[in-house]
Amino acid sequence: MIPHLPLTLDPAAAVRALADALAAGLDPETAPPRTAVPVPAGELLLMPAAAGRYAGVKIAGVAPANPDRGLPRITGGYLLLDGPTLQPLALLDGAALTALRTPAVTALALDRLAAPGARHLVLFGTGPQAYGHLDALLAVRPLERVTVVGRRPGPAEELAAHARARGTAAAVGGPEAVAGADLVVCCTTARTPLFDGRLVAPHAAVAAVGSHEPDAREVDTALVRRSALYAEARSAALREAGDLVAAFAEDGPAPLANLSELVTGAAVVPHDRPRLFKSVGMAWEDLAVAAAQYKSTTGLSAT
Structure with a gap:
């Protein structure tokens, strides 16, 4: 079973994760574009990325009518993968990840x-x-x-x-x-x-x-x-x-x-x-913060 990681990083840690990814040479110009698919409730977004030791993909829903129902406008999930093997490592709440990154x-x-x-x-x-x-x-x-x-x-x-x-x-x-x-x-x-x-x-x-x-x-x-x-x-x-x-x-x-x-x-x-x-939101940002959360939870080093 793939472990589900709670998102416990604070905003300062998320900022550092993004800065570290860019300082390490990540080029946002080469990041894959998101795929957007219209659906009756709104829009489904697919956002894959890979960098260094990790890869990942976010599936996000944008449902404009949800707030009137007392529900979040943004929904979804994030799957973090091992970069070299693409084996699943963890699942994260996609809406919470978006709200942080x-x-x-x-x-x-x-x-x-x-x-x-x-x-x-x-x-x-x-x-x-x-x-x-x-x-x-x-x-x-x-x-x-x-x-x-x-x-x-x-x-x-x-x-x-x-x-x-x-x-x-x-x-x-x-x-x-x-x-x-x-x-x-x-x-x-x-x-x-x-x-x-x-x-x-x-x-x-x-x-x-x-x-x-x-x-x-x-x-x-x-x-x-x-x-x-x-x-x-x-x-x-x-x-x-x-x-x-x-x-x-x-x-x-x-x-x-x-x-x-x-x-x-x-x-x-x-x-x-x-x-x-x-900003429009990019998949590499989700990956950087999700990887930082995984390393924080498991005690792995940043390299």
Whole structure:
């Protein structure tokens, strides 16, 4: 029987796992693309990857109607394999893995893109990813203030209360709060821009993580045009990142650095204009975090 591993890594450990994978030479540009299959309930995603001692595959479901039923929007499972033999090693909860690795990717990027004195986070969204992003960013940045922007006041206030319980001043606000933000994170199901990109201050860093479809976007062309641009991988972003695809269609392509270049220091990080990181989620990230969980559970070394 394949053992089922509980996901016990904290956000800081997940961030380290991703950084270590990239520092070891993983090239996100060569990672296999996800396969997306429409189904009556939404979408099924197949996400395979292999690197070093491990391989793995996530089967994820995206069911947009689930939250109205009191169920998670993201479902699925992860199978971790031994790399040389492809023998199964462990099963992990795919939704929990996604909820951990997506904020860890954002935290890894924003820790490098944030201005040195960044303290004020404006957070769009009130679902599990919003909570995960708050916790992940608190693991890497000394935040002092959080402004939550949500469609419904009740869930927005609940997230603000969670932030206050973590020792950070927090309140509910509107989209215009981006004008005073050091960091802006968008983790919503929006399909059109959430705010006016002209309001974002030149020193601010922005992450848009809510969609992986070329016709959905959380930020507008104005922000893309103003910003230094970063993504997990250029190949994935140009396939799936509607925030960039739509802006490039309107305004022409722009230079785009990937996460590996950001982590290794090869990417330039200016501080005279906004920095925008767009993620769509990639299979290598699931593998890196799942392998770190396996090594932590079994006591194996990181090599």
